[in-house]
Amino acid sequence: MDERAALRLLSDELEGAGDDAAVVDGLVVTTDMLHDRTDFPDGTTRYTAGWRAVGASLSDVAAMGAEATAAVAAYAAPTFDRDELLAFVRGASDVCELVDTEYVGGDLDGHDEFTVATTAIGRTDDPVPRSGARPGDVVCVTGTLGRSAAALEYFDRAARRTGDGDDGGTERLLERANDLFQFGPRIAAGRTLAPHATAMMDSSDGLTRSIHQLAEASDCGVAIDSHRIPIDDAVREVADGEDEAFELATTFGEDFELVAALPEDALSAVREGTDVSLSVIGSVRTATDGVTMDGDALVDRGYTHG
Amino acid sequence: MDERAALRLLSDELEGAGDDAAVVDGLVVTTDMLHDRTDFPDGTTRYTAGWRAVGASLSDVAAMGAEATAAVAAYAAPTFDRDELLAFVRGASDVCELVDTEYVGGDLDGHDEFTVATTAIGRTDDPVPRSGARPGDVVCVTGTLGRSAAALEYFDRAARRTGDGDDGGTERLLERANDLFQFGPRIAAGRTLAPHATAMMDSSDGLTRSIHQLAEASDCGVAIDSHRIPIDDAVREVADGEDEAFELATTFGEDFELVAALPEDALSAVREGTDVSLSVIGSVRTATDGVTMDGDALVDRGYTHG
Numbered sequence A, B: 001m002d003e004r005a006a007l008r009l010l011s012d013e014l015e016g017a018g019d020d021a022a023v024v025d026g027l028v029v030t031t032d033m034l035h036d037r038t039d040f041p042d043g044t045t046r047y048t049a050g051w052r053a054v055g056a057s058l059s060d061v062a063a064m065g066a067e068a069t070a071a072v073a074a075y076a077a078p079t080f081d082r083d084e085l086l087a088f089v090r091g092a093s094d095v096c097e098l099v100d101t102e103y104v105g106g107d108l109d110g111h112d113e114f115t116v117a118t119t120a121i122g123r124t125d126d127p128v129p130r131s132g133a134r135p136g137d138v139v140c141v142t143g144t145l146g147r148s149a150a151a152l153e154y155f156d157r158a159a160r161r162t163g164d165g166d167d168g169g170t171e172r173l174l175e176r177a178n179d180l181f182q183f184g185p186r187i188a189a190g191r192t193l194a195p196h197a198t199a200m201m202d203s204s205d206g207l208t209r210s211i212h213q214l215a216e217a218s219d220c221g222v223a224i225d226s227h228r229i230p231i232d233d234a235v236r237e238v239a240d241g242e243d244e245a246f247e248l249a250t251t252f253g254e255d256f257e258l259v260a261a262l263p264e265d266a267l268s269a270v271r272e273g274t275d276v277s278l279s280v281i282g283s284v285r286t287a288t289d290g291v292t293m294d295g296d297a298l299v300d301r302g303y304t305h306g
Helices: A003-013 A046-063 A082-098 A147-160 A169-181 A187-193 A207-218 A233-238 A242-251 A264-273 B003-013 B046-063 B082-098 B147-160 B169-181 B187-193 B207-218 B233-238 B242-251 B264-273
Strands: A022-024 A027-035 A067-077 A102-110 A115-123 A138-142 A199-202 A221-224 A258-262 A278-285 A291-293 B022-024 B027-035 B067-077 B102-110 B115-123 B138-142 B199-202 B221-224 B258-262 B278-285 B291-293
Touching: A003 B082, A003 B102, A022 B067, A022 B102, A027 A046, A027 B067, A027 B115, A046 A067, A046 A082, A046 A115, A046 A169, A046 A187, A046 A199, A067 A082, A067 A187, A067 B022, A067 B027, A067 B115, A082 A102, A082 B003, A102 B003, A102 B022, A115 B027, A115 B067, A115 B115, A138 A207, A138 A264, A147 A169, A147 A233, A147 A242, A187 A258, A187 A264, A199 A207, A207 A221, A207 A242, A207 A258, A207 A291, A233 A242, A258 A264, A264 A278, B027 B046, B046 B067, B046 B082, B046 B115, B046 B169, B046 B187, B046 B199, B067 B082, B067 B187, B082 B102, B138 B207, B138 B264, B147 B169, B147 B233, B147 B242, B187 B258, B187 B264, B199 B207, B207 B221, B207 B242, B207 B258, B207 B291, B233 B242, B258 B264, B264 B278
Parallel strands: A027 B102, A067 A102, A102 B027, A221 A291, B067 B102, B221 B291
Antiparallel strands: A022 A027, A027 A115, A067 A115, A138 A258, A138 A278, A199 A258, A221 A278, B022 B027, B027 B115, B067 B115, B138 B258, B138 B278, B199 B258, B221 B278
């Protein structure tokens, strides 16, 4: 059974599962596990790892339209280096501070591979599910897409330079990669969208897959205009042409932007309420219209992250 | 830096850390990570793993004197087997049901070693820290100690029988081991103790270490009477004599009982309020008296679990 089938099984089995986060008594709870080999490329600092791991869980809280209450992490590693541990805690604390919540620690654990499990908790009386999009709604995305794909390319370039002599180039590449790998969880934008959004989720599995997931959960179709998708300049810097930049930005994922459906007449209120850019990238259609981009069927591609 | 030093560093760095669970706005949050090789002996069913992993986090909620609100788990494994996954979810759900809370799912993740990260959330307006014990208080422990040590011995015996032919003996050993490995988190007892307890924690690192941790946090001494420590019959079954049974029961840990200090005159009220047995095993002294058992210094031994 692959991860998608297993997730579907769990969503059938557990009432609370199947959305970005579970909701119990107005509390929003979400947990994620990240591993050195698959989630933290060589050159990822522990500060970035702490930021990113906790940020990923906060993004799930944002996707429910909730405010964030607290985050914890279980940190497993073969050895405990003081500087690494403190850097991790500072990254975790800084991303929490950015969204006005508190990093309250967690657990330490000896393990052969650096592994982090994070949990974020939020509150909302009115969680936004993935399942409420209605034909006629517009489909929006916050910010820009492709930062993580660009970061990975910079990590790769730094790794390939190993042994080229110490001219500072590797360090600059890693700084750029780490910077792109840190992101601002869209808690504030999610709070602004929540009263209006009919469906919402984050783009962690890539925009293309997110659109398909939202369409499936809402039993609707979605028509996307490719030229309205906000591509981050960073991914253009590393891509071989506009087509590759577009491909990376829409399928690589891990960008943690919000994808939301809402009535068109709510757009101006949302835009007034947040500093984050909000791009209308398409509209909700009936289920029989399917998921399309520029009129053609959009293939469900993207990475199923853990 | 070993785990204890690393935990001390975190407790200095983070305001919420250093107790069984962090407390934010009346919410209690705790997270743990468990691994196949170190925490789940060969023969541990996925049902038991789900029960035990989630139970360990619920025990931390109990140790704060809180009621449980919800639990989640991130489940990482090399492959996702339908029956294993469902068994895990049922074990996790059953332990939650036992303490009147809800298992709300979590995350799935491909990983080379079976690894589980659990988070439990609780609520209390009046959390019981480890740090409030006062000279004159009695020191109590719930239930009996040594079940997990006994379970481990049964798992070992089953493993040694491999190849002895299928007479059902291995299966019986594994059933016994799995049964002992499932435990009831002391949420209800913790709620009853909370209004009276001056300090509380769980015994997951072994009674001996727990007593030292409580004494250190409360800046006090503790005098223990060895003959009043409640030893589980199961550990007597597997131990080579009473001394070994006592040693296993007090230092092996992972029994998830509550260790609490409270005024002696509160004992009858607590005992009336809970079905769980409560043994007075000693009393709180001044710090200069140190931690003793039967009048001799008690060496700080036990296992620092992750």
